[in-house]
Amino acid sequence: MSIEGRLFGVLARADAAADAVVKTVAEAATENPADPAVDNPCTIRMADPAVIGRALRASRAHTLGVFACYERALGPAAMAVPYSTEINPPLWELGHIAWFQEYWISRNPQIRLGIGADSDAPRAPSLRPDADRHYDSSRVEHTARWRLPVADGAATRDYLDRTLDQTLQIVDDWPASTNPLRSLAYFGWLALVHEDMHGEAAIYMANSLSIALEASRPRAIGTDGSRPHAGSNCLEIPAGVRETGSGDAACAFDNEMPPQRTPLDTYAIDAVPVSNAAFAEFIEAGGYDQPRHWTPAGWVWRERCSPGWPRYWRRSGQRWEQRWFGAWEAIVGEAPVSNVSAHEADAWCRWAGRRLPRELEWECAALAYGPQAGMRGRGAFAWGEVWEWTADAFEPYPGFIPHPYRDYSLPWFGSRRCLRGASFATQARMRYLRYRNFFPAERNDIFAGFRSCPR
Numbered sequence: 001m002s003i004e005g006r007l008f009g010v011l012a013r014a015d016a017a018a019d020a021v022v023k024t025v026a027e028a029a030t031e032n033p034a035d036p037a038v039d040n041p042c043t044i045r046m047a048d049p050a051v052i053g054r055a056l057r058a059s060r061a062h063t064l065g066v067f068a069c070y071e072r073a074l075g076p077a078a079m080a081v082p083y084s085t086e087i088n089p090p091l092w093e094l095g096h097i098a099w100f101q102e103y104w105i106s107r108n109p110q111i112r113l114g115i116g117a118d119s120d121a122p123r124a125p126s127l128r129p130d131a132d133r134h135y136d137s138s139r140v141e142h143t144a145r146w147r148l149p150v151a152d153g154a155a156t157r158d159y160l161d162r163t164l165d166q167t168l169q170i171v172d173d174w175p176a177s178t179n180p181l182r183s184l185a186y187f188g189w190l191a192l193v194h195e196d197m198h199g200e201a202a203i204y205m206a207n208s209l210s211i212a213l214e215a216s217r218p219r220a221i222g223t224d225g226s227r228p229h230a231g232s233n234c235l236e237i238p239a240g241v242r243e244t245g246s247g248d249a250a251c252a253f254d255n256e257m258p259p260q261r262t263p264l265d266t267y268a269i270d271a272v273p274v275s276n277a278a279f280a281e282f283i284e285a286g287g288y289d290q291p292r293h294w295t296p297a298g299w300v301w302r303e304r305c306s307p308g309w310p311r312y313w314r315r316s317g318q319r320w321e322q323r324w325f326g327a328w329e330a331i332v333g334e335a336p337v338s339n340v341s342a343h344e345a346d347a348w349c350r351w352a353g354r355r356l357p358r359e360l361e362w363e364c365a366a367l368a369y370g371p372q373a374g375m376r377g378r379g380a381f382a383w384g385e386v387w388e389w390t391a392d393a394f395e396p397y398p399g400f401i402p403h404p405y406r407d408y409s410l411p412w413f414g415s416r417r418c419l420r421g422a423s424f425a426t427q428a429r430m431r432y433l434r435y436r437n438f439f440p441a442e443r444n445d446i447f448a449g450f451r452s453c454p455r
């Protein structure tokens, strides 16, 4: 079952009270059974108009389904949440999704140029006169989003509906392109991946806010119970010059481009991410109390921000529990540890005599031994249940050129840490092994864990 299927199933089960919006999601899941083209991360980057249209509808059904759970928890008139640097107000988030799609598709006078479009070209007016003032994430300060008189739930849904209708009318008229990066297909793909990213953000926001989604949690992958940090389940990658990054034959993010030829020495890397059980050993050994295991920045974070174990864990008798969408559950020892910061990942590695992988080491191992190489089970590189912190800061590849959505990568170089992979909450079509995720090292609300390498 695709990840989307997992979440649709979850949402349908959560619908015992059957409010109208969630019914729509359940119906959408029934009407749109697994669509291999829509779920395929390589196919989706070719941006065939028919596939993009179906994917945009699927992404929207997911968005509305998750936010229906927010409404059930918070009340339709009280979609307000306490201020946090990690989240956005739910109604702002929804309006922003509609605004972004409208801004880059129906209002974009240079849509046909793809990544050659001038991002500053004057736009046609929005369907909502207040949209540019309220929903432009580049212009509206994060703190201001809590104070804006944004539209209510019904008006926001209406804006979402009307902008999607406009987009789909344009999509229906698209010719297929052999050069998707330099055609209007690029912006359809961009609007889709943008909504998919906000869809995942809505899920980790729900976890932070203890909103019940009944989502399944990270599962044990590629493990037979062996202990990856003991080096018993490591993969060795021989030295060589590797092709990394993305070319221009398909849609891609600017930070993946241009492709690189990367020389790597022989290295070994865990076949699976570090497990809850392995992380619990670090806690039991007093790892959170010994500065020598932490980087200087990590120790500052530990003293200021950490309870002495992962953010959502607690001790209950002899066992550890994790808060999962508002419910406390016993941790599953073999499952990957999740919701740890890069500082905690660094500290665990120092304690274990290991190191975090470089991001291109991760990419090359996934290429050689991952599911895309036809590898499964023991001896394969298993990924996709948690994002994985790497040792690298988020930096541009040599030859980087920003794409029209300039604020996607450019403002964040140098200040964030790279993550690779995908989480259980990532749409199947977003699971692309060259994809670079990036967050501040202290973030532990995202579904992130790590794997390690021998020093």
Ligand SMILES: [Fe+2]
Residues within 6 Å of the ligand: 096, 100, 137, 194, 198
């Ligand atoms: Fe956004």
